[in-house]
Amino acid sequence: MLILPKADIAPSEITPREVYAERRKFLGQAGGLALAGATLGLAGNSTQAAQPARQRIQGIVKTPYGEEEKPTPYEDVTTYNNFYEFGTSKADPAEYAHTLKTRPWTVSIEGEVKKPKRIAIEDIFKIAPLEERLYRMRCVEGWSMAIPWVGLPLKTLIQWAEPTGNAKYVEFFTLADQQQMPGVRDNILDWPYNEGLRMDEALNPLTLLAVGLYGEILPNQNGAPLRLVVPWKYGFKGIKSIVRIRFSEQMPVSSWMKASPREYGFYANVNPEVDHPRWSQASERRIGTGGLFQRRQKTLIFNGYAEQVAHLYSGMDLQRNF
Numbered sequence: 001m002l003i004l005p006k007a008d009i010a011p012s013e014i015t016p017r018e019v020y021a022e023r024r025k026f027l028g029q030a031g032g033l034a035l036a037g038a039t040l041g042l043a044g045n046s047t048q049a050a051q052p053a054r055q056r057i058q059g060i061v062k063t064p065y066g067e068e069e070k071p072t073p074y075e076d077v078t079t080y081n082n083f084y085e086f087g088t089s090k091a092d093p094a095e096y097a098h099t100l101k102t103r104p105w106t107v108s109i110e111g112e113v114k115k116p117k118r119i120a121i122e123d124i125f126k127i128a129p130l131e132e133r134l135y136r137m138r139c140v141e142g143w144s145m146a147i148p149w150v151g152l153p154l155k156t157l158i159q160w161a162e163p164t165g166n167a168k169y170v171e172f173f174t175l176a177d178q179q180q181m182p183g184v185r186d187n188i189l190d191w192p193y194n195e196g197l198r199m200d201e202a203l204n205p206l207t208l209l210a211v212g213l214y215g216e217i218l219p220n221q222n223g224a225p226l227r228l229v230v231p232w233k234y235g236f237k238g239i240k241s242i243v244r245i246r247f248s249e250q251m252p253v254s255s256w257m258k259a260s261p262r263e264y265g266f267y268a269n270v271n272p273e274v275d276h277p278r279w280s281q282a283s284e285r286r287i288g289t290g291g292l293f294q295r296r297q298k299t300l301i302f303n304g305y306a307e308q309v310a311h312l313y314s315g316m317d318l319q320r321n322f
């Protein structure tokens with residue numbers, strides 16, 4: 001059964017709203033200067049109330065992933081976000097996601113597994129040593145970043161979960177709690193936000209379950225306490241704040257596919273030759289490297305990870321399986 005989209009605003013309206021929001025953010029920053037000055041004497045740090053203290057993760061294994069990349073500044077990574085549970089503008093998640101409670105947090109693992117399980121976030125930290133990997137990230141809207149993620153290979157968690165031989169796909173679900181996530185009151189997407197991978201994509205060594213970035217616990221706006229990172233796919237595959245993982249025999253239908261099947265397919269592989277109806281995918285704008293007038297760079301097939309993942313799609317028509 002295909003669940004019909006609940007969307008009452010057309011996806012085509014989202015872009016203008018974002019342009020508007022960026023303008024609002026710019027104005028907000030200008031006004032914010034005076035405000036910060038006014039509260040300095042009181043709290044010492046005007047953002048303290050909204051942003052929880054940054055927390056370092058101990059014992060991270062450094063890896064050579066992404067050595068050639070220049071990391072996008074922390075400030076950009078944590079203030080230019082997509083997390084519709086907290087609003088549709090890029091500035092909303094940094095402003096509002098502090099209401100998300102990330103402890104206690106458990107992830108339930110169900111479907112085609114030997115035995116359904118629940119795992120606390122603290123125990124996910126203990127399954128295997130956490131690695132740091134700098135990955136290129138590419139949003140379907142045409143911008144990109146390079147982010148030093150901290151996490152464990154999804155493959156490690158899958159092995160721990162013990163899927164059955166019937167498991168052909170893995171599906172992920174975000175928390176959908178109106179109390180903590182104001183955006184969930186709006187019918188922009190069919191909540192909970194969900195995404196899926198084919199089993200071989202999920203087991204690919206590049207696929208990461210991230211718990212941190214820049215050596216620290218994930219900020220809420222980036223998907224705390226646990227989010228997916230699939231660097232050869234568009235950003236929307238990187239589902240945030242995961243509470244449920246389900247193994248299944250059937251291909252999952254993601255929130256974005258339900259909202260607009262013409263625009264969003266299951267695979268969502270970065271591909272400069274297959275344009276999104278509203279955004280060209282031929283080039284990208286790397287955030288934080290030179291303002292609005294910077295030169296765009298050419299987008300690479302599979303976001304530059306073809307050597308590691310192209311074999312997963314050999315013989316598939318990538319125009320049809322977009």
Ligand SMILES: Nc1nc2c(c(=O)[nH]1)N[C@H]1C(S)=C(S)[C@@H](COP(=O)(O)O)O[C@H]1N2
Nearest residue numbers: 081082083084139174193235236238239240
């Ligand atoms: N639950 C949830 N996950 C989500 C989204 C969202 O709206 N909700 N947005 C996606 C999109 S479109 C992108 S580009 C990335 C952005 O991740 P970042 O903000 O950490 O850069 O998160 C993805 N994961």
Ligand SMILES: [Mo]
Nearest residue numbers: 139140235236
């Ligand atoms: Mo995105």
